[in-house]
Amino acid sequence: MYGFRSETEFKSWLAEYRYKSADQSHNVDILIEDHVGDLYGRLQQKMVLSPQGRSAETSLQGAWFADPKTALIAGRRYREDQGGGKTWLPEAGVQVGDVPVVVSYDTRNKSVSIGPTLKFGR
16 A cells, blocks of 8 residues: 555545455556645545456545535546446535545446545544
């Protein structure tokens, strides 16, 4: 695992590679975070390559701080499973204090989910 995280501002990157001999899979994870003023952005990429096929998930999220403790979050995720199924998931949410929550809509399965995401800001 390689990376950098600023202790004073919202700026980081992380790259990780893992090989799992049990299923002969190669796993790659990437995270990039940065900000410009009150606008914060995050890109995440997860990919698995194995004899069974390839799966991947890409997530792009942004946050705008309305005040020091409240941020509005918007984003989009793309998933592709080993069977070739593909789906887009638009996301919207809010972060109050250190608790970020997003609502996602799975366009393929026509389902809604609510859950936490990584915190924006330091």
